[in-house]
Amino acid sequence: MSRSFGRRAAAVLAVASATVVLAAVGATAATYPNPGTVSGNVSVHDPSMAKVNGTYYVLDSHNGLEIRTSTDRTAWRLAGSVFPNGAPAEVADYTGGDRKNLWAPDVSYRNGKFYVYYSASTFGSNKSAIFLATSATGAPGSYTQVGKVIETGTSSNYNAIDPNLVVDPNGNWWLALGSFWSGIKLISINPSTGLRNGSSIHSLATRTANSGSVEAPYIVYRSGYYYLFTSWDFCCRGTSSTYRTMVGRSTSITGPYVDRNGVALTAGGGSEVVASHDAIYGPGCPxxxxxxxxxxxxxxxxxxxxxxxxxxxxxxxGGWPALY
Known part of the structure; x- marks a missing residue:
């Protein structure tokens, strides 16, 4: 959740944050490119992007999961929300009663439908759940709740938020998820229902540094490798956010994932893709x-x-992602 700062406080924090982050990662202001040009309604948090029939969709956290659309990936408009009146009552047990404060949606188009996996939780808690909603059109308010995919409680050693649906080259469905605690997990999904398949759970990445801060997994397959993108350190602190995007890769979707130096992501490994630079603070949730x-x-x-x-x-x- 974003926090607002006064302009004077923000300026002070911006300088301090840039100094700390750049010193921590050894970066210079010229290390990373700035974001490409976008326009319109682009105030988002935890974006997930898909392209369906020539239209780009970005879904993001809060307000019933906001939906933005674009025809050129540059000019964006706010179209509405997945749940304009709030998600079904079952989410309230995890959100403190707020049925519109939903997080980190993952949008994709499968089997002629839009699939949106999303998180229900409260800040700092691992009493959480991931739900699935689908729509034939992707239009605001057209989504139907399918059900709960996975949940965690306060005694769990991982956290059921930040979902990402992955379909491997063999047509198997998987859901990556997780945040802090024991890190990033992977579960099997039944493609006929979109819900969990079996009880197996695979550990993909974990950290002990900075309170174990690794979250927001996103997996893509390219040229024989699965690439696991994650976010490290701390978001949701305005210009003092230290979020940064990291990556590792594996020849198997279940791991082990390693970074450029061969360090396992389950042992704290990860290669940096982008971090704070210039006036760009806390780039993450890829x-x-x-x-x-x-x-x-x-x-x-x-x-x-x-x-x-x-x-x-x-x-x-060289087989590793770099922004330009």
Whole structure:
């Protein structure tokens, strides 16, 4: 959840945050490109992007899961929400009663339908659940709740938020998920229902540094490798956010994933894709898709006033992603 800062406080925090982050990662202001040009309604948090029949969709957290659309990936308009009147009552047990404060949707188009997996939780708690809703059109208010996919409680050692649906080259469905605690997990999904298949759970990434801060998994398959993108460190702090996007890869969707140096992601490994630079603070919660002009990564970042949509193309020199 974003927090607002006064302009004077934001300016001070911006300088302090930039100094701390750049020192921590050894980056310079020129290390990473700025986001590509976007316009219109682009104040988002936890974006997920998909392209369906020539239209781009970005779904993001809060307000019943907001829906933005674009025909050119540049100019965006707010179309409405998945649940304009709030999600079904079953989410309230996890959100403290607020049926519109939903997080981190994952949108994709499968079997002639829009699939949206989303999180229900409260900040700092792992009493959480991931739900699935589907729609034939993707239009605001057209979604039907399918059901609860997975839940965690306060005694669980992982957290059921930040879902990402992955379909492997063999047609198997998987859901990556997780945040803090014991890190990133992967479960099997039944493609006929969109719900969990069996009880197996695979551990993909974990950290002990910075309170175990690893979350927002996103997996894509390319040229024989599965690439697991995650966010490290802390979001939701305006210009003092230290979020950064990391990656590892594996020849198997269930792992083990390693970084450029061969360090396992289950041992704290990860190669940096983008971090704070210039006036871009806390770039994270990545969503990666393959488009007609190449690979595209959408993410959010902070300014002094809000969190915004960032979009960059991705190159794959040497088999590892880099923004440009």
């Amino acid at each position: 969503s990666v898709m393959f488009d007609s002009d190449g690979t595209v990564m959408a993410y959010h970042y902070y300014t002094a006033n809000d969190s915004r949509l960032g979009i960059n193309l991705v190159s794959w020199s």
